[in-house]
Amino acid sequence: MSTPQVHRVSASWCWLAYATALAASAALAHVLEVSYPTLGYLWKGFILNVAATAVVWLFSLIASNTSVYDPYWCVAPLALGFYWKAHAPGGFWLYEPRETAALVLLWAWAVRFFWRVPWDGWKVGLTHEDWRYAQLRAQMPSETAYWAFSFSSLHLTPTLLVHACMLPVARLIQQGAAAPPLGAADAAALALIALAIGIETAADEQLAAHRRSPASLGGRRACRSGLWRWSRHPNYCGECLFHTGLLALGAAGGAVAAEPALCVGAAVMWLFFRFASVPLMDARSLERREDYKAVMASTSALLLWPPRD
Incomplete structure (x- = not known):
């Protein structure tokens, strides 16, 4: 069994993790736009989401605390909605009623979470790791095994799950003015x-x-x-x-x-x-x-x- 080595994570580190993930995604988005102009934006969004998850995982690994990822599943849908809307037919400022309602409710869902279940990482940093992660870590034969598991199951799996749930919204956004009436x-x-x-x-x-x-x-x-x-x-x-x-x-x-x-x-x-x-x-x-x-x-x-x- 591995011996848990959980360390305190500062708020600045948490902010840096998400700022770096955003910057890396923006840089990768430019590369995809230049190198793969015909690739669909749903696939581009998928690649960017996985890349951002990998960045947050790296910050979790360095800090030895998987809870650095905790708010990601709620942050990522907002970023994806912005990205897909920015590349939708008609541009960013054309808002069809159905997609507008979807995006407003998506933000309401996220704001409710951040208001009702505030994440310590934004303000004071993390002084502990979620008990579920600590429990799984204690069951692993080594720290290396745990962090491989953490990437595949505790970071990437929820990212892919929420991403899959966002695809209907992506399709609505991509309809633009061609969307059917409400x-x-x-x-x-x-x-x-x-x-x-x-x-x-x-x-x-x-x-x-x-x-x-x-x-x-x-x-x-x-x-x-x-x-x-x-x-x-x-x-x-x-x-x-x-x-x-x-x-x-x-x-x-x-x-x-x-x-x-x-x-x-x-x-x-x-x-x-x-x-x-x-x-x-x-x-x-x-x-x-x-x-x-x-x-x-x-x-x-x-x-x-x-x-x-």
Whole structure:
């Protein structure tokens, strides 16, 4: 087993990591534009996203702290949206209603995250590493093995997953003025996206209120009020619904009919949370919360569903 060597990471290092990733992506974008002018912008966005992830991984490696990557999955979609919009038909300042709504809600989703779950790296730096990374690190035979795993599974995998979920938005942006008019399907998709953001916000607020209350017994009892009465992980449910809403908006704009593969991102997001994130969090809660076995027996794992007790 490897011995964890986690070090404090300054805020300046965190900012430098993301500034360097942005600068490297901008330089690579110019190279792609000059050397591969016919390559589609969805593929160019993919290459830039992977390159930026590699830069952030390098900063994580040097700092010996994988949590340097933590906000990336929320920062990258904003950068991708900007890049795709800058190269859309009609240019950056032509805003078709459907794509505009998608980009506004994407920013609302990101701002909600940064406001409600602020990352210490931006202000004071990191004094610890996420417990999930530390747990995985302790299971690795060496530091070299851990950092290879960290790149493939803890950096690149979530990058690719979120990138796949962004592809319907990319197609909407690339339609430009040729986009079909808005209809009832668009209204339903936009309502789903807004509902998903609301679910995530409400779940975070309810959990925070529970942790402050005497009923939590210092974290030894699970939250069973509000949305947490209907799902063990309503915040995860909201996240999956958000990406499903982006897919629905892409379908409303005709993108999915032409490219059914665009459905893959949202589907894999549901599978990832249900079979990777949920079991990991449940196992931790079983160790830390005395009533969690009863919660698991009565409460839906991911979907919002009436409790069984």
